[in-house]
Amino acid sequence: MSTFKTEAIILAKRPLKDADRLYIMYTKDHGKVEAKVRSAASCKSKLAGQVEPIVLTRVMIARGKGFDTIAGAQLVRTFLFNDQAFGALAAELIIKFIKPGVADVRIFDLLLSYFKAAEQDNLPAEKIKILTLRFIWQFLSLLGYQIDTNGHSYGELPALSQASRDLLDGCLKQKSQLTILKTSTKVVNEVAVFTQNCLRYFLEGDLQSYKFSFYPSALSSGNHQTRP
Structure with a gap:
């Protein structure tokens, strides 16, 4: 053996x-x-x-x-997160996108780097969301997916504002973490919805942990609806 x-x-x-x-x-x-x-x-x-x-x-x-x-x-x-849902989201992303036995040390390093960054003490939830979006898009980039901020390649998704395009561009830059952490809540929410729709298009279904990470208040109030 x-x-x-x-x-x-x-x-x-x-x-x-x-x-x-x-x-x-x-x-x-x-x-x-x-x-x-x-x-x-x-x-x-x-x-x-x-x-x-x-x-x-x-x-x-x-x-x-x-x-x-x-x-x-x-x-x-x-790894101890303030909100364990973000760890579960990263795990579900890897499980659903990656087939067994396909090794890529860049993915391992990216996942490890994300977990280390996201577990910082007293890191506000909004900043964890930004780090998570950065992780998701860098992961998708490693798999060969390209961002179409006009939405034309992903089932005619709504086009993004310029501020949201800037955030997505920052998510893909290796040394942009400090800059993108200053992004407004409105822009983060817009990019979060865009990202969820892209993931739904790629996977032909939803990541179950996504809503627990990005929309916990809607879930707790019982008013959460799947994003368009």
């Missing part, structure tokens, strides 16, 4: 039969990997605490005929 070791960002976990759990991760050397931990739900499991979403960990993966197995893990860092 072959094994490999790599750094991994744990994205999600799902139940398997009995007490086993399937963990979905994005690794530095092997891209998206799905591997199980036997008896992870048991209180005696020594591995489960090392691979909970959302953490950075070093894992040893044993290849298997069915599922690969996490044979060992060492926790490196836990």
Whole structure:
């Protein structure tokens, strides 16, 4: 049975039969990997605490005929967000867009950089939204998607204002973080709706965690409606 070791960002976990759990991760050397931990739900499991979403960990993966197995893990860092919905959104984005086994260290580095930036103490929710939009569009750019701010390529979406175009342009620049964090709430909301519509077009469906990240007040009041 072959094994490999790599750094991994744990994205999600799902139940398997009995007490086993399937963990979905994005690794530095092997891209998206799905591997199980036997008896992870048991209180005696020594591995489960090392691979909970959302953490950075070093894992040893044993290849298997069915599922690969996490044979060992060492926790490196836990990411603590003021709002865990943003971590869930980034994880869902990776899970839905990336196929297993397609490695790209740029995606790993981008995800790690986003998690580090978004967990800063006392970071206002509005600034986390901007960092998240920046992460989404840089991620899409790495996958080869191009921004059409007139909306013509994405199902005839409404064209953006110049201020929103400037924010999108800033999101794609590697050293623009401090500048775009000064963007107004109105512009952030416009770009958030545009981004949601683009993601819906690309995926032919919605990211379930998007509304929890960008529209929590509407959800809590029971008045949330899917953005056009």
